[in-house]
Structures are given as C-alpha cells and as structure tokens.
Amino acid sequence: MNFSKSINSIVALRNSLVYIITSILFVFLFSCNQLPNEVEESLKLAGNNRDELQKVLDHYQKPEDSLKLRAAYFLISEQVPYGVFTDSRNDQLLNDYFNAFEDSLAVYFCKESDKNIEERKDIINSIIKKYQLNHGKVFRNKWSLKRDIHHITGAFLIENIDYAFKAWDLPWAKHYSFDEFCNYILPYREGKHYPNSWRKYFFEEFMGFRDSLGQERDPLVAAEKLKKYLGNMKFISGGLYDAPECLLSSVMYKYKITGNCVSISTFIQEVLRAQGIATVEVLVNKFGHTAKDHVSNGVLDNNGSWHYFDGIPSAPGSLNIKDEVTKLYRKKPIVRNELTQTKGEAFNHLNLFGWEDITKDLIDCYDISINLKDLYCKNLPIAYLCIFDNLSHGGWVPIDWGEIDKDLRKVTFKDIGGKEVVYLVMVYDEFNNLKPVSSPFVLKNDGAIDYLNIKRGVDDRREMIIDRKFSPKQHLNKIAKNLIEGRFEGANSPDFKKREVLYTLKNITDVNSKLIEIEPKNYQYYRFVFPKIKDSLYYDIAELGFGNLTSNSFRKENGDYISSKGINATIQNSYFDDDLLSYTTIYRKEGVLKAYMPSLKEVCVDIDKEVWIGIDLGSSKSISQLYLCPRTDKNSIYPKMDYELLYWDNRWVSTGIRNTNQGYLKYDDLPSNTLYWLRNYTEGKEERIFTYEDGKQIWW
Template sequence: MKHLGYIQLIVFVLLFWLGWQMIDRIAFREETITPLEVALQSADNNRKELEKVLCHYQKNPADSLKYKAACFLIENMPFYTYSYGEQLENYKSYYAWLKVRKGKTAQQVADSVKKVFGPMKEPQKKRDIMEIDSAYLCHNIDWAFKVWQEQPWGKNISFEIFCEYLLPYRIGDEPLAYWRETYYKKYNSLLDSLRMSGTLDKEDPLVAARYLMARLPDKKTFFTSIAPFSFGHIGPEFVQYQSGSCRELTDFAIYLFRALGIPCAIDYLPVRGDGNASHFWVMLWGKNGEGYISDFMKNLIRVRKCSLYQKEGAAKIYRNTFSANRDLHKQMAQYGEEVYSFWRIPKFEDVTSDYAYSYQKELVIPLEKQYKDERSGRIAYLCASNRDRWIPIDWTVYDASRLAFRYVRNGSVMRVATYEDGTLCFLTDPFYLDKETNFPHYYSIGKKTQDMVLYAKFNLKEENSFRNRMIGGIFTGSNRSDFSDEDTLFIIQGIPNRLNTTVKSWSDKGYRYLRYFGPPKGACNVAEVAFYEKDDTVALSGKIIGTPGCYQHDGTHEYTNVFDGKTWTSFDYSKPTGGWAGLDLGREVKVDRIVYTPRNRDNYVRPGDVYELFYCDKDWKSAGKIKATADSLVFRDIPENALLFLRNHTRGKDERIFIYENGSQLWK
C-alpha cells in the first residue's frame, strides 16, 4: 500500500506524456490520418461509444452541423482529464459551508472541512476520451443546439463561436456532469420578459447577459483565495454558491451563460503585474462583436473601459479555448526541445492586443543587455515575477541579434530566459516596462551601494482599505466615563506607513479615560493603540472599555483587541460609524505620546521575526539575515539599482519584489 501513491503518480505522468504525444500526432506531423481518427484510436475500449454519436448525427442530413460539432468535441477530447474520488467531493462541501459560514472566517471553514472529513487522499485521474459515453455527449450537443437555436440572440452567433464558447461540455478539469439542463430549468425563466419585450434588443447576447445578471435571485458573492485543497475547477454544482476565488466565480458565470445560449470565454492573466496571483474573468461579445467583461460577477463593462484594460500591469493576457492551439504548438515544436509546461498542451490564444492600453507592440531586447553566456535553447521566454520566482508568460525564437516579443503590456518587472533541462537559464537582468516613458529600465547593479530602512515585506497598497480607515480617527481624553468633557489629543491626518506610528499628544492635561474614536464609515478599524507617559517605555494599562460588537459576529474582532499587545489582531466594529476603544486608567495621567497600528494582514516588519534581504545579481543573493527588534530593519551597503526581495523566515507567505529609491520601498 505504501507504494500506491507512487504508482498513481507514475500512471498520471504517463497519461500526461501520452496526451502530449497525441497532440503532436494530431496536429504537427504530416500524416494521412485525421485528427478525428487519432482521437478515436486513443479512446481504446470507449471508441464504440464515440462512434455511436457520430453515426447518430450522420443519419439525418438536418443534423450535419451537429455531426461537425461532435467531431470538434471528440478531436479535442484527448487533451482533457479530471480528478475524482469520494473524499474530493466531500471536501467541496467547503463551498456550501462558506455560503452559511455565520461569521466564521474562510480559514476556519476550511479547517472544519478537514476535521470533519479527515485528511485528503490523492484523487484518481480519468481521461475524457476513455470515459465519455454516447448518452452524455449527445445530451450535451442537443442541449447546446437547443439554446443556440431557440434564443432570439442565437441568430448573431456564428458556428465557429458556438463550437468554441458555447458547445463545450466542460470548462477545464472538473468532473463530468449533466449541467446544461439543470441550469436551463433553474434560470431560463428569468429571461421570459426579455424574450417578450418589444423595446429591448433581445437579439443581442450582451443585452441578454446583462438582463440575466440583474435578475439573479442570489447576487451575494464571497471572495476568498483560501481552500482546504487545491481543487482546480470544482464543477457546476458547487460554483452556484458563488463563494471562493475568481476561478469559482468565473466558472459559475460560464455555466450560467452557456446553458442559456450566451457564448462566453474565460480570459486570464498568468501573473499580475504588481502581485503574485493569477486572475480570471468572464468575457463575452455584443452582437456587433465588441468585447465586454464581468469581474467577480459584477456588471458587464466594455473592455476598453474596464480597469483591467487601463490600470492592470500584467504583461500578457490569454483566453481559454476548448480546442488545442495546434498552430502555436507547431511553431514551438519545430525547434525540437522541451517547452515550458504552460505551452505543452496549449488550449488558449493570446489576446493581449485586445487589452493593450499602454504596451509595446514589439519589445526588443538589445544585444548589450543580454548576458554573454552561451545557451543551447532555441526558445526564449519572457518571465514575470511571482515572489522570488520567475514565471514564463510569453515566448519567441532565441536569436541574440534579434530578440523580440510582440504585444507586451507596460507596468511589469520581467526578464528573459531559456528553458533547459527543466531549469530557467536567464539571458537578462530584470527590467521594468515603464508606463510613463514607454521604455524599459534594467535593474543592473554596479559598484555603488546604499543603506536602507525597510518597513514591510509586501506591497502595502493591498492594505489601503484598512489604512485609509484611520484617516480622521481621533484620540481623546476625559475625566468623565461618558467622555462628555473630552479633549482632543491627536487627529490622524494621513495613511500610516509603518506598523507602529508614534505621535505627540496635543494636550498637557491629565485624564483618567482615554480612547480612540474611529472616523465615519471606518468601522473603527485599528489593530493596536498604546498611550505613554513622558520618558516611560511601558504603555499605560487599565480597564478596557469600548463599543461591543464586531462585523464578524463571532467575537474575533472586538474592541478588546486594541489593547491586547498583538499587532495582528484588530477591531472591526459591527457598524460603519460610532465605534471606539479605550482605557479606564483609574487615575488621572498626562499622556506624552501615542502609538497606533492600523488593521493589517501582518505584512509589516514585526518585532521578533527573522528576515533575510535578497538582491538580484543574475540570481538572488543574500544580503544577510536580521532578527527584528523594532518595526523596521536596517541593511547596509546594498547595491544601488538592485531588484530586492525581503523574506520573513518566521511566518507568512506574502512577499513581493521592490526597489529602494529616495529612502523608500517602491513595490514592483
């Protein structure tokens, strides 16, 4: 039994390799055998089931398009696998539990799933081409044609768009399910009034999609990137809870729209330009062919008006397709070398130009910016940053004298590499494509060095929603418990930029009662407050007082957190306005200074944790480790113009590259 896991892994690797060989046979060798026949051969004992489908649609000339649709699905079927297992389905209960979490955090719900169902066993894998039977495939094809032909907007949908973005029976690697009829019966009636309308343009898929989204009975979504297991696509049943990451929310929209005859696609960026995550969203077209997107199940917005078009710094954007991109694979296969995993079975197309607001139509890497090391790889990859790793996001032919990539969006740090023996071999230093100048800036170090003071390991812009909620917050003192005679000690007028901000009290009077009163609509978000007497290093203490009740309704974010000495806990009042937290000192005391900490995700430098700074000099090189004794770190003699990365060895995983200029960390 102890070898079972290894055997399953070997089997999966072999199946994956066979799939790769299959796509090579289907698309890239000049053989007389057709892609359909190769797919049928790979079906093994399941071939008869697939041939039943083909024979069924060949009988009637009226079903000629259905026959072509069946061929399209079967030809691409060898490239799809899915995981299955009872425990896997048990774990997916997580998404149902999130919907009724009753104040619990996503992590608490995930922990509950693990506790109830026990440890997850490695799921087994199945291949579509060997599992799909004739009944399932015919049911999918018939229902796809039904909605295409019966809906008034179907007349503006071509057969090519239908096949790629409405017909597919699955999205990715989710278990097979009869989802079309279920979704149709549940949601189609929401469009009845549109179909009967004499004023709305019911022949426009965009109008239908907007009409449908506005009338969904449950519009409440819950976003979290936390999950008890790395599921992949979870399937049509569980995405209806509209809880989870952008993947789950996007998948729900795909099932919903396609079940009602609205073709749509998943567009995605492999790596954000200023973060460590990928991102998915829904894309569909109006009857005039213009693209619109919905992000997190929100309103459909024209591509050229959305924030992803104008602001997001991701270098490349792709669109998922059901069919394998045979032309792309043929281009890369001609060089006879192992390609990076993203391109091994490419089921996507490059749509960066559709989102290209600030971009390089051709990004040329000058010869003088390339390393002198000789490389055997023929394919060069453009790589984006994910923490301290580099992720290939585009490719071109490696020609040192003419190294160029097409349609690359500005706003990201990247570098170029080949892929040899399973390892990225870098060809350049990292560089930043500047949105303002439209030119790359290379982070190449020289002999000059500088000292630096660091306050965080991750981009604090991600925490602006917390930091902004402190602007306008007031510290007051009083000698009455109802604060009817309170004096203002300090008003916060700017965003806190470090874990602990120290300010002088504006009053020289003595007070028994002290408090922090949150600004309007700030839910009194604050992590820590400490009041000090003059020349004292120990914070004042007393009975904790304040407004009870937190937004989570579970006691995890109460006012008592403000004086617990833990910067990673916080107060999140149950109401937007009116919350406060304070101390009854039991005596009158003059406050000399105040130290406050914003609500945060624990990405500031935290006293007691061990940090290590790295700078990029071809590879990441250590500048040394420091155990923090305060909320800042001082590193000396660090190369100027270096790309940097600060790792916390004690806790956490959110870390991001940055540079250091004019005494500040600038996140990239």
C-alpha cells in the same frame, strides 16, 4: 424590405444550405461506420469506458441527427481526451457544507435583494466559520484528478449535445457557424469541475428570461441584458475564494454566492453558453507588479468580433485593463499538430497551451529587442521574458518567449504591454533552471528601455534605510485615515462620566503601529473611542494597548476588556490578541451599525452608536504609553524577525540575515543602480523588488 434584415436572411439561408449539403455528404462518407481517425483514437484511449462513448455515436445514427453526430465527433476527439476533473463528489464534508447552505438560505430563495444581502452574508460567514473551526481552511482538502475519457458517461454527453442544439436554435444564436458553435457553445466544461448538468439546469432556469428577449437577434444585447439580470439578483461574496475546483456554477446561482475570478468566469461562461451565446475565457497573464493572473470573458458578435467584459454586473466591452498588464490571451480551440518543437517547448514553460495572444487587440504594447550578454545562450533556440515573482524559485517567472537571433545575439519579444515594469531576459539550462542573459530593465511608457546596470565602484556605494518589504497598499492607508479624530480616554468609573481625553488622533499617514507617549496618568479604566461612524466607511483596527516603556520596549498592562453596548467578548478580545494580521472593522450600512472580525467570521449587529473599546485594569494604574495599530499588511519591519536583503548582480547576492528592535533596517556600503529584495524568513509571503533613490524605496 429592411436592407440589414435582408442580408441576415440571405446569410441564414446560406448557412442552412451549407449545413444540408455538408450533412448529406457526411452521412454518405460515414454510412459504412467509418469513423474519423481522431475519434477512433479517442475510443481506444477510453479503454473500459469505450462503451459509454460508443453509446453517443449509436444514439445519433439517424440522417436528421447528422449534425449532432458531428458535434459528438468534435467532443469525443477534441475535448474528452484532454479533459480532467477534480473528484470531490463523494466527500461527505463538502456535501454537509452545501446542505448547510440549503437549510439556512432556503427562506431567501427567489427573494434575494439589497435588504437581505447582509443577512445572507452573515449566514454564509457563520457556516464557513463553523466549518473552519472543525475542519480547517475551506476547500483546501486534497481532491484527486481524474480524466474525462475514463469516466464520462454517454448519457451526460447526449444531454449536453441536445441542449446545446436547443440553444443554437435561439434567435440570437442562429447566425453562428458550426465551427463557432462547436468551439464556443458546445463544450461541456471549463476548468476542473466534474461533468455535471449545468447546461440543462441553466437552459430551463432561464426560460422566462429568454421569453422576455422575444426575437432579439444580437448576441451582445442578449448577453448584456442577461448580465444585468444576474446583477439584479444581488450575489454576495462569502469566504469561497479558494473554491474554483468544486464550486459548481449551479451552486453559485442557487445560493447567489461567488468565489474567485476563475469561479465567476466559469459561471458566466456556462450561463451564457446555455443560452446560445458564444462565450470564451480571457486570461490576463500577468500583472507586472504582482505576478498574479486574472480570468474574465468575451462574447462573439454577429460579425465574428470579440467583446470583453469582467464580472457579473458589468456589460460586454467593459474589461478594465491597467498599464501593468503584460500579456492577454483568449482561449482558443486546440489544433492538432499545430505546434512546432520550439513552440511546444515555449508553451510548456509558459503553460499557455490552448491560448491565443490578443495583447495588441486590447492595449498599447511594444515589440522590444534585447541584446544578450551571456554566451550561455549560444546553443539555445529560445529566450524568455521574465518578471519578478517572489513565490517562484529564483524570484523570476516567464511571461513571454522569443527565438534567439544567434548572429546578432539578440531576442525580440512581440506585443509586450506592461509599462513601468521590471523585466529580465532568461533561458532554461540543461537542468531546467532559469539563467539570466541580460541586465534587468524597465519598459517605459513610451516603449523605451531603461537598463539597471549595477554600479559597484567606490563612489557608487551607498547607505540605505529600509522600512518595508512590500509596496504600501493605498487602500489600507485610505481606510486608516478614517480613524482620525478617534481619541483615547481615561476614567475611574466604568461609565466614563468623569473622563479625561488623553490623546486625539489628528493625522495617520500609514498602517504602521503607533506608540503614543503621554504624560503619565492614573486611572482604572482606559478606552479608545471611535470617531463618528459614517455610512459606507470602514474603521479597521488590528491592535490596541495601554502601558509603559520598560527597557526601551512597550509593555502593555493586562485587565478585563470592556466596550460599548452590543460588542461581544470575542470582538473585544480581538483588539488585544497580539495578532497584527487579525483586525475588526466597524461600519454602518443601510442604518445598521456592525462590528465584524473577518478572520473568525464574527459579527455583532446593532451596536451602540458611540463605539468604544477599552480595558479595566482592576485598580488605578499609571499609563504613559498608548498603542494603536490600524489594519495592516504587516509588511513593515518588526522586532524578533529575521530579514535578509538581497541585491541583483547577475544573480541574487545576500547581505546576510539580521533583525532589529527598531522599525527599520540600516545598511552601509551597498552597490547602486540595481534591484533589491528584502526577505522575511520569520513570517509572511508578500515581498517586492525595489530600487533606492533619494533615500526612498521605489517599488516595482
């Protein structure tokens, strides 16, 4: 006999004997209707909904259902009391929205492929566009939160338990212990979806897939094949990024659409759990250069080890982690009374109840000890390691905690992963405000600490020229370079048969606006001609203009907008709308040439292969300035906007609010070797800290 098969058989027999003996004892101990204290507490908390929970307990009173009764105890005591859901079921707009998906995508059901992925995307975008024009931002309505314990039904819990046990009986799931089953297969929901029959739906929907696996016993193999199976279904990403609370997994599967990482992670988890694969959520908390989070998943193997992955097409073990990741966590079962008062306070500030730190399991990390310089913390037990987040009050957000050694006046933070990231140690005062107790510092790649101790001396002052408030986005710079070899032309006839090339783009280094001076020309028609469109490249422009300098500022001429064949008036107008954050992209995919405006979901298909956008001035007029702005993040310096530069001196110190008509801000006599933060009070949310070295902004 094969040795590994023999071992598996012994393990399976052992588990079966344990379950039989445990079940007999369980029935004996609770045959007199004696309920565990935690279950009785939940029944009391349920109030008027107690009868629904009691239905579940009454349903599983037969001896052969003893394990299912234990599973019911687990859910009623460990999940139902803590669960909340977002109530949006009665919202007619949401129903209409998904009904529109149903009507428009029905012809593609079970026929999704690369050949129709663009068609389906256009349909999704057009529905979203219509919805937004009538009702505003999709899924930004205010839903109400409700507690599971007051609304969940007995029928739903019974269905969830029965189908979970069917999944546990599958060949690759039988090795999981009862605890593993309860914690990583049985739970009826993650996130804030209202309780719905996702488990039954996915169990029955994937029957054919399970048959194809035969007697496969490795859950990793089953998970990898399932994810590839899903990847081959050609899911599309529509405008559903803001929909984690009400975008159900069954909806995502039915229409083959995805939302943000939270929606995708929940979808993956529910599909895998419905097939008996123990699955968990993984939290990346946080990226040190953005302060953003990310959610992915992990699968439990035959040996009790976790394997992590990301997204629908990827396989287990393929989670891509960057150096700037500061901490990683895995969802863990809530253990009653496990938290000390100190840990409870820390987890409350970090919002990490129910998460287990797995940073050292996945990335290189360091324990860092920081001397505390402020006596303010002498009576406080906890200090917090913080990173910059311009959207947080005061600009800092905690990512980890440590107990203060009062004798040594220092604190140690365990397993910190974010390298080349700026940190600051802070404490919460009696008013629940964060206060600094160290200088900012950079955690270097080798684990060394590089403090930023401000220099205020006369010889340490410096002049600074600042041209951005946020670090350059390299993908936008790369896309902008696709416009090289595009050209501006002038003519006196709309067919441009007798045209003059006014300027050809030879270099684009950034996404800032370009004002190009030319010898004055007199034409009625002016246009920008795109370079030859290549497959899989994007040609993005936010704004075009033709005009002259008046009082040292650009004044563009007005006229009727014109273009090459196939481009409609909405797309034409987008190039001259004075909105730098709206842009239109030209691209060709699978031989189809398109113009697409994301902000309005506007699409033009099968446009002429020579793409150009221009203006008819009505008569011949002199033009001496050409204006082009590639797709931009609008994080540079612009006229008529109010800016404030702050620098760190144990707090943020303002240098005053100012504006400029130039593309930069100039400051004199600033302290050095510290952090700077440029704020824009006119518009925009993206802002990052920087240092200043050799006349350049260094972003953190």
